[in-house]
Amino acid sequence: MSKKIKIGLVGLGHLGKIHFELIRQINYFVLIGIYDIDLKRAKSFAKKFNVKKYKNLEKLISESDAIDIVTPTDTHFNIASKCLKLNKHIFIEKPLTKTLREGQKLIDLIKNKKIVAQVGHIERFNPAFKSVNSLITNPLFIESHRLAEFNPRGTDVSVVLDLMIHDIDIILTLIDSKIKTISGVGVPVISKTPDIANVRIEFENRAVVNLTASRISLKNMRKTRIFQKDTYISINYLNKEVEVLKIKNAPKKPNEYDMILENAEGVKKQILLKTPKIHDSNPIKEELSLFAESIINNTKPLVSLESGLNALNVAHQIINSFK
Numbered sequence: 001m002s003k004k005i006k007i008g009l010v011g012l013g014h015l016g017k018i019h020f021e022l023i024r025q026i027n028y029f030v031l032i033g034i035y036d037i038d039l040k041r042a043k044s045f046a047k048k049f050n051v052k053k054y055k056n057l058e059k060l061i062s063e064s065d066a067i068d069i070v071t072p073t074d075t076h077f078n079i080a081s082k083c084l085k086l087n088k089h090i091f092i093e094k095p096l097t098k099t100l101r102e103g104q105k106l107i108d109l110i111k112n113k114k115i116v117a118q119v120g121h122i123e124r125f126n127p128a129f130k131s132v133n134s135l136i137t138n139p140l141f142i143e144s145h146r147l148a149e150f151n152p153r154g155t156d157v158s159v160v161l162d163l164m165i166h167d168i169d170i171i172l173t174l175i176d177s178k179i180k181t182i183s184g185v186g187v188p189v190i191s192k193t194p195d196i197a198n199v200r201i202e203f204e205n206r207a208v209v210n211l212t213a214s215r216i217s218l219k220n221m222r223k224t225r226i227f228q229k230d231t232y233i234s235i236n237y238l239n240k241e242v243e244v245l246k247i248k249n250a251p252k253k254p255n256e257y258d259m260i261l262e263n264a265e266g267v268k269k270q271i272l273l274k275t276p277k278i279h280d281s282n283p284i285k286e287e288l289s290l291f292a293e294s295i296i297n298n299t300k301p302l303v304s305l306e307s308g309l310n311a312l313n314v315a316h317q318i319i320n321s322f323k
Contacts, residue, residue, distance in 0.1 A: 005028055006032045007029045007032065007064060008066075010036070010079055032063060033051065034052070064088060096311075107305045118303055119303045121166065123170055123222075125281075127281050129237065130279075131277065135233060141208050145212045147217035147219065148217060160318050162213075164199075168315055168318075182321050186322040231247070241278075244276060245274075249268070259273075
């Protein structure tokens with residue numbers, strides 16, 4: 001595709017406005033218009049930024065090559081299915097859909113079609129994660145904390161689908177094994193669905209994961225700690241920082257600055273601290289750019305509908321474990 005991709009944006013909430021700004025910065029795209037169910041909001045936004053407002057969603061879809069869906073989760077299936085039936089490429093924010101059945105139907109709609117459909121699991125593109133991803137080879141234990149101050153936005157679904165699903169997607173990319181058991185607890189505090197959740201996941205290869213998510217915390221935190229043989233990796237998604245501790249046999253003649261540990265049997269190990277270089281980037285802009293490149297090159301996106309459905313499947317298993 002030599003010409004620019006005509007893209008339409010659906011949804012002008014907090015995240016939709018961010019997408020709007022970034023789409024206009026990506027050379028692959030030409031933004032042909034916007035749509036929001038709140039027509040007054042769309043009209044005001046269109047006037048302020050001199051962009052075409054569509055009163056009819058179907059018309060925006062028909063006149064676009066691709067649609068960026070940044071709307072509440074329970075609307076994802078309806079909008080995405082309309083796009084796919086008209087052979088339009090879609091970028092759809094996480095979680096993929098509200099139900100597994102809806103997610104599978106979307107996958108069925110793109111079978112044997114040259115349609116690019118990408119899910120917005122943003123942490124895959126976080127520069128901190130990217131800087132250490134290649135170092136994560138065989139995790140034995142992973143612990144993640146994703147805490148956020150209360151915001152009414154997103155409380156239409158459980159904190160598992162709102163926040164924890166980011167970490168679910170990450171662990172599914174890191175651990176190549178089937179899940180053996182899931183046990184968790186979820187507590188609704190302000191919402192009708194859980195606002196705080198903790199879950200333990202055991203895999204068939206004996207890897208263990210502990211995930212905690214809260215949307216009523218006093219501070220924001222997005223951290224993951226990964227333990228594997230001879231290596232400890234800490235990822236701070238929020239501050240875009242990483243630490244890597246590697247353990248190896250101590251040299252026979254360590255210098256005074258070497259960090260040496262000795263166990264009860266007299267075995268000495270050296271601890272090496274590494275801080276991989278982080279190439280700062282905007283994860284949302286990067287995922288949208290790669291979406292465009294997948295369309296142009298007719299390649300499978302990094303985060304496919306299948307990946308989105310896998311994360312959604314585990315999220316629902318976690319929610320069911322609360323019962």
